[in-house]
Each structure stands twice: as structure tokens, then as C-alpha cells.
Amino acid sequence: MAENNLTRIVxxxxxxxxxxxxxxxxxxxxxxxxxxxxxxxxxxxxKDPELRGKMIDKAAVxxxxxxxxxxxLHDFLRRLRNAxxxxxxxxxxxxxxxxxxxxxxPQAEHENIKLIFHPGELTASTFEPTFVKQILVNLILNxxxxxxxxxxxxxxxxxxxxxxxxxxxxxxxxxNGPGIPPELQVKIFEPLFSTKEEGSGLGLALxxxxxxxxxxxxxVHSQPGHGAEFTIVLGGGPGL
Numbered sequence: 001m002a003e004n005n006l007t008r009i010v011x012x013x014x015x016x017x018x019x020x021x022x023x024x025x026x027x028x029x030x031x032x033x034x035x036x037x038x039x040x041x042x043x044x045x046x047k048d049p050e051l052r053g054k055m056i057d058k059a060a061v062x063x064x065x066x067x068x069x070x071x072x073l074h075d076f077l078r079r080l081r082n083a084x085x086x087x088x089x090x091x092x093x094x095x096x097x098x099x100x101x102x103x104x105x106p107q108a109e110h111e112n113i114k115l116i117f118h119p120g121e122l123t124a125s126t127f128e129p130t131f132v133k134q135i136l137v138n139l140i141l142n143x144x145x146x147x148x149x150x151x152x153x154x155x156x157x158x159x160x161x162x163x164x165x166x167x168x169x170x171x172x173x174x175x176n177g178p179g180i181p182p183e184l185q186v187k188i189f190e191p192l193f194s195t196k197e198e199g200s201g202l203g204l205a206l207x208x209x210x211x212x213x214x215x216x217x218x219x220v221h222s223q224p225g226h227g228a229e230f231t232i233v234l235g236g237g238p239g240l
Contacts, residue, residue, distance in 0.1 A: 025073060033066050065103060072130055088126045088214060093162055093169050093234070094119045096129050100136045101160065104144075111144055113156040120163030127169075127234050131210040136160070136171065138207050139230050143175040146228065150178035165233055168216075174229040180222040188220070207232075 040059050046052040101117050108115035143158045161172040180188065189208045207230075211218050215235035222228035 029066060029070055029073075033063070033070075036062055036066065061102060064099070068130070068133065072134065088128050090124055090126050091129050093122055093125060093127065093132065093171065096132050097136060097160060097162060097171065100133055100140070104137065104140050108140075108144060108158065111147060111156070113144060113147060113158055115140070116157060116159045118159065118161040120161065122162060122164060122169050123167075125169045125234060127214055128210075131214055132171065132232075132234075135207050135210055135232060136173070138204065139173040139232075142204070143173065143177060143228070146175065146177040153177075169234050171232040171234070172229065174227060176227040179224040179226050180220070180228050181224050189218070 036059060040056075043052060043055045043059060046055060097117060097119070101115060105115050140158060140160070147153075147156050156176065158173065158175045161174070163170055163172075188204050190205065208218050211232055211234075217233045217235060219231045219233070220228065221231075
């Protein structure tokens with residue numbers, strides 16, 4: 001039963017150890033959370049108010065991501081066991097995007113990549129915030145990795161944009177990296193397919209599946225040497 005339910009998420013069968021791996025992640029995650037709490041108590045002893053403020057802000061980001069990841073793992077296990085339906089809610093898409101930008105900006109800066117957000121004017125919409133966050137994290141990190149596996153270039157950029165397409169909000173991630181060859185564009189959403197040795201091949205498969213479960217659609221546009229663009233349109237349908 002677990003394998004059949006997991007197939008609902010990625011579109012094909014995965015190794016039956018998936019649930020065990022989730023538990024293996026949750027255990028050290030709890031330990032990280034504990035050490036973060038200890039670190040927070042040490043931060044209060046920092047005398048420099050500016051430095052203390054910066055440390056408090058970063059600790060808050062780490063805590064938020066630990067809590068979010070733990071919830072994601074919990075939801076994943078729940079869907080493995082009983083194929084629980086997607087719980088969409090009315091939310092602010094721009095707020096979710098801003099949280100992800102804050103989380104990934106240091107990594108992009110470390111790679112000399114400009115991570116730019118262009119928030120659009122949005123009407124109230126219904127979506128699953130955890131799904132949207134994981135989708136955006138996957139797309140941005142894919143762009144970061146694409147730059148890392150391509151010849152060095154100047155002025156590396158990843159642009160994230162939100163807006164409305166008719167009555168539905170969209171989320172777009174565009175980079176000016178190496179692009180995706182046409183022969184690979186038809187394969188990138190296949191589970192376990194990856195062009196990187198260390199890649200799991202699950203990122204874009206999950207992006208497509210999570211978008212579908214929210215009643216949305218994924219579009220990709222890319223030309224080799226001219227970057228890649230992924231557009232997520234959040235539909236109003238009930239999903240799967």
C-alpha cells in the first residue's frame with residue numbers, strides 16, 4: 001500500500017525504504033533543533049547589539065526552516081500511509097516567495113548569482129503553501145546547479161516573478177544559464193532522470209506532481225545557451 005500511495009506523488013514506483021529514510025532525516029533534524037535552541041541562549045550573551053540582531057534574524061530563519069521541513073516530512077509520511085488529500089488554503093503567494101528568497105539568497109550570493117524577485121499584483125488565491133515553497137526551492141536550486149555544471153560566466157542571474165494569468169496566479173523562475181537541450185526537455189520531469197551524477201532525479205518530478213495536485217500546470221521554455229524558464233500556473237481545480 002505504501003508503494004502505491006508513493007506512486008501518487010512521483011508518478012512511478014520508488015524504493016520501499018522511502019518511509020524509513022524520512023525517519024532517518026527526522027531524527028538528526030530534532031537534534032539540530034535542540035542545538036539551535038542552545039545557540040539562541042548563547043546569542044543573548046553577545047554584547048554588540050547590531051551583531052546580536054543579525055544572529056537573532058538568522059537563527060529565526062533556521063528555526064522556521066527546521067519547523068517547515070519537519071512538517072513537510074510529516075505530510076509526506078501521512079500521504080504515504082493514506083494518500084491524504086491536498087489541503088489548500090487562501091494565502092499570499094508573494095509572502096511565500098519572499099521567505100524562499102530569504103532562505104536561498106546567501107547560497108546564491110556565495111555562487112556569485114544575483115537572485116532577484118519581481119513581485120506582481122495578485123488577487124486572493126488558494127494553494128498549498130508547503131507545496132509552493134518546495135516547488136520554488138527546487139526550481140531555484142536547479143538553476144544554481146545548472147550554473148555550477150556549466151562553463152564560468154559573468155552576470156549570473158536567477159529571476160523570480162509572480163503575477164496573474166487570467167484568474168490564476170503564476171510563479172516564474174528564469175535564469176540566464178546554459179539552458180536545457182531540446183532532447184532533454186522531454187525527459188526532465190521523469191522520476192529518477194538526472195543529468196548530474198549526484199542528482200536524485202526527483203526534483204522536477206515532484207514539482208510537476210505537486211503542481212498537478214493543486215490543480216495547476218507547469219511550463220518550461222529553454223534554448224541552449226539562453227537560459228531556462230519554468231512557469232507554474234496555480235489552477236483552481238481540486239487537484240488529485
